[in-house]
Amino acid sequence: MQKKMNPTLKKWLLGIAFVMAAVAMVVLLSVFFNEKTPDTDALKDVKPYGLLAEPDDTIDVLIFGDSEAFSTFSPVQMWEEYGFSSYVVSSASQYISLTDSFVKQSLAHQKPKVVFLETNAMFRKMTADKPLESTLERIFPVFQYHNLWKNFDPANVNENEDDYFWNNALKGFKYISIVNPSKKKDYMKATGKRKPLPASNESYVESIINTCKKHGVEPVFVSAPSTVNWNYAKHNTVTDLAKKYGVKYIDLNLENAIGLDWSKDTCDRGDHVNYFGATKTTAYFGNYIKNNFELADRRNDPAYSEWNTLHEKYAEVTAGSKSKI
Amino acid sequence: MNSYISLAYLILFLPAVVLLYAVMPKKAKPYVLLAASVAFAYLISHFFIIYLVVTALSVYVAALLVKKQKERCKTARTVAENREEKKIIKARYTRIQLFIVSLAIILNIGILSVLKYSPFFLTTFNQVFAMFNIGIKLPLPKFHACIGISFYTLQAVSYIHDVYKDKVEADTNFARLALYMSFFPIIMEGPICRYADTALPLWEGKKIEYKNFTYGLQRIAYGIMKKVVVADRTNLLVTTIFREFQYCNYDGGIILLGAVMYTIELYMEFSGTIDIVIGSAEIFGITIPENFRQPFFAKSISEFWQRWHITLGTWFRDYIFYPVTMSKPMKKLTKNCRKKLGRDYGPLPASIIAFFCVWLCNGLWHGAGWEYIFFGMYHFALISLGALVLPLSNKLFEKLHLSRKSIPYKIFAVARTCILVCIGEMFFNARGLNEGFKMFKILVSRFSLKAFFNGGIFTIGMDRFDYIIVAVILVIVLIVGIMREKGRSVRDLIAAKPFAVRFLIFLTMLAVIIIFGAYGKGYIPINPIYANF
Known part of the structure; x- marks a missing residue:
């Protein structure tokens, strides 16, 4: 007669089998959903990942940060006015831990002269989830690239390991034409106070600086204009950090020469600049880069011919705003 | 965390x-x-x-x-x-x-x-x-x-x-x-x-028992699916429509879509979280009272609140409604009114005063703002109106030989309740009471379904794939709801299946959450809505 299995043992075995099956499924899904998966625009956040579509070692300036970065700095305008290539690798409400992984990912493909780190994300409080999420995404890419399911075609999986399929014509910049004025004008009142960085955020800043130095790239801190997110106490903290790590720092909130008019140049009451504010800030910032870092003018370089065509798409996207300037 | x-x-x-x-x-x-x-x-x-x-x-x-x-x-x-x-x-x-x-x-x-x-x-x-x-x-x-x-x-x-x-x-x-x-x-x-x-x-x-442990995990997974696949996905559309200054650009059809989607989002977020809560407690063998009982099957606003956020409703019933109605002045009022208004309407004045206290507190409990007080008063008005009209409508139904148990009436009553709830939630989620009224004005005066036919609804935070995913999960939730309404446990039903079938069901659920979850880059998960209350 066949001996019946102990019920407790059976339950344990079933539990272990289920866990193993679940892990196997996640591993299998990660084969189908990863950064090499062909896709056009299904990936929600094409702005930061668009850099992966750029040919290696072609970007002179990289700018990292949260929404302050993508709403303020326009690489196409900087190309038009100063002739260097740049890309804004940023996403909304970005955590500094994600910036750190973006910097690592980006510098594996690009050798820019300078990397700018927009400082707003440094003050974003992180929960224990963020490092956990990054680890999970690194081990099982499906957690990062699952959104590709919308345009998923299993026939193309890993067809060409070197190809990334999404591109961003504005090079990471986000065009926002809405005008929603800010009443706050004296937000940069000088003070000796410091706004402390949330716990563990400095270690990510340090990691970003170290990654840059390892790749022979100069890291620079930059604070985008924002009456909502920025103040002098944060400025002081970043100034201290810049001194501590021997990094340059430019706070655009203190650069009156930009000529921002907060009654017209913001889309959300001073939280972010709009297209009009971005145009003024980019002109000033581009000039700062040109004057402080030795960058070649590539406008006549045939290798950069694609960059000379970007103004068409840019003009098309921003057409509605020209009359308002 | x-x-x-x-x-x-x-x-x-x-x-x-x-x-x-x-x-x-x-x-x-x-x-x-x-x-x-x-x-x-x-x-x-x-x-x-x-x-x-x-x-x-x-x-x-x-x-x-x-x-x-x-x-x-x-x-x-x-x-x-x-x-x-x-x-x-x-x-x-x-x-x-x-x-x-x-x-x-x-x-x-x-x-x-x-x-x-x-x-x-x-x-x-x-x-x-x-x-x-x-x-x-x-x-x-x-x-x-x-x-x-x-x-x-x-x-x-x-x-x-x-x-x-x-x-x-x-x-x-x-x-x-x-x-x-x-x-x-x-x-x-x-x-x-x-x-x-x-x-x-x-x-x-x-x-910790095997059954409690596995049932608890299943309930948690079901809650995660509701929250991550549906609520966080509709959040993109809802925040786009409700954004300050933004809603003025839309017609009434889109505003209605926003109100319906917000109601779905709120339900999926809150009930999904409660699934996780109940599942977590179940692992330790602890039974936590249910907070939802298929609220969108309710045939009246009064019934809706017996099915939605049940423990809050029963708290207000036991600690505000009963003490107010059983207080000496209210008993006296009921006695006097019975003499003048008769049996049907006699107890109503005292009940309506108690309802007012309950709904004022309910509105304030949800938040400190006029929109929340309005939210409470809106439901107070609907419930009081329902109580006032009930004796009359009962007589009317009797005279016309209509039955409240007939299927067409039930469908009508459920649809009416859902619409009233969605309108209430629109005020609840608007950026202030004024904005709520402006949205309501657009909903009524500029109503059009054009965006539903010209693809406009696919450009405001959700594309057609997103709608499909939301619809599929809603159908699953509906089926589970119908089964629960009939007193059948889905988990018991699955547990009776051979292990291969069980594995397949749970692995599919896991895959759905991982692939179709609205998380990661580009999505901003909703903050736990009720945690701020």
Whole structure:
């Protein structure tokens, strides 16, 4: 007669089998959903990942940060006015831990002269989830690239390991034409106070600086204009950090020469600049880069011919705003 | 860790507590839960956990004092010589008990009011002063409350009230009471538990059973699916439509879509979180009261509130509606009205006054703002209207030989309730009462379904794939709802299947969450909506 299995043992075995099956499924899904998966625009956040579509070692300036970065700095305008290539690798409400992984990912493909780190994300409080999420995404890419399911075609999986399929014509910049004025004008009142960085955020800043130095790239801190997110106490903290790590720092909130008019140049009451504010800030910032870092003018370089065509798409996207300037 | 949906809770905190609970001896198990609950409260509220400690201590001491007075009363009454004297003694001790209970309630409701409502009331005063050109501007304080204060305060009030009313014994074990007040799965978003149902099972230190463990995990997975696949996905569309200044660009059809999607989002977020809460407690063998019972099957607003956020509704019923209707002035009013208005309408004035108190509190409980008070008054008006019309409509139905049990009527009643609920939720989610009215005006005056046919609805935060995913999950939730309505347990049904089928079902569910979840880059998960209440 066949001996019946102990019920407790059976339950344990079933539990272990289920866990193993679940892990196997996640591993299998990660084969189908990863950064090499062909896709056009299904990936929600094409702005930061668009850099992966750029040919290696072609970007002179990289700018990292949260929404302050993508709403303020326009690489196409900087190309038009100063002739260097740049890309804004940023996403909304970005955590500094994600910036750190973006910097690592980006510098594996690009050798820019300078990397700018927009400082707003440094003050974003992180929960224990963020490092956990990054680890999970690194081990099982499906957690990062699952959104590709919308345009998923299993026939193309890993067809060409070197190809990334999404591109961003504005090079990471986000065009926002809405005008929603800010009443706050004296937000940069000088003070000796410091706004402390949330716990563990400095270690990510340090990691970003170290990654840059390892790749022979100069890291620079930059604070985008924002009456909502920025103040002098944060400025002081970043100034201290810049001194501590021997990094340059430019706070655009203190650069009156930009000529921002907060009654017209913001889309959300001073939280972010709009297209009009971005145009003024980019002109000033581009000039700062040109004057402080030795960058070649590539406008006549045939290798950069694609960059000379970007103004068409840019003009098309921003057409509605020209009359308002 | 800021929600039950966070990785830190699901893959670190909960498994660690389960493991520790499983290996500890029976006597130590409740202390594991208490330590975990204190740690959880500290992780989400930091120093402001002090408010929770004050509340727990205050009701603990107050309940013991009430108990002491009850014992003294009993002793005094045994030596009393006649009934009259006994009555006088009882009245004297009852007054003392009432004083203690009132003090404890005032303290706790006071803390809640100061932390949550003082900016709203001070702003209102300043607006009134400005309106009458009075040169006073009161400073607006900034307070930080302990997360979940609106939930645990109501639990504290119910406990002290029930001790006073002899429904439960005052707890002499502070650790047990503290665990009831702070149990980590319920501290953030409820359900609002009662001491009589929850405190003792929590303290029993039950063994983790295979069935409880697997059923708990299944319930958690179901909750995650509702929250991550649906609520976080509709959030993109809802925030786009409701954004300040943005909604003016849309027609009434889109506003209606926003109202419906927000209602779906709120339900999927809140009920999904409650699934995780109930599932977490189930792992430890603890049954937490259900907070939802297929609310969109309700045929009236009154029934809706018996199915939506049930524990809040029953709390208001037991601690506001009944005390108000049973108070002496209200009893007198009912008696007088019965004589003048007859049997049908006689009890209505007292009920409507009690409904007003309930719905004012309900609105304020949801938030300090005129839109929330309006939200409460909106439901008060609908429920009162329903109560007023009911005797008339009953007669009308009788005369026309119509049945409320007929299927077409049921469909009509369910659809009517859903529409009224969605409109209420639109005001609830609008950026202020004025904005709510502006949206309502657009909904009525510029109603058009053009965007539904020209693809416009696919350009405001959700594309056609997103709609398909939302629709598929809603159908699954609907089927599960119908089965629950019929008293059938889906989990029992699955458990009876061979293990290969069970594996397939749960692996599919896991795959759906991983692939179709609206998480990661480009999505901003909704903050736990009810955690702010």
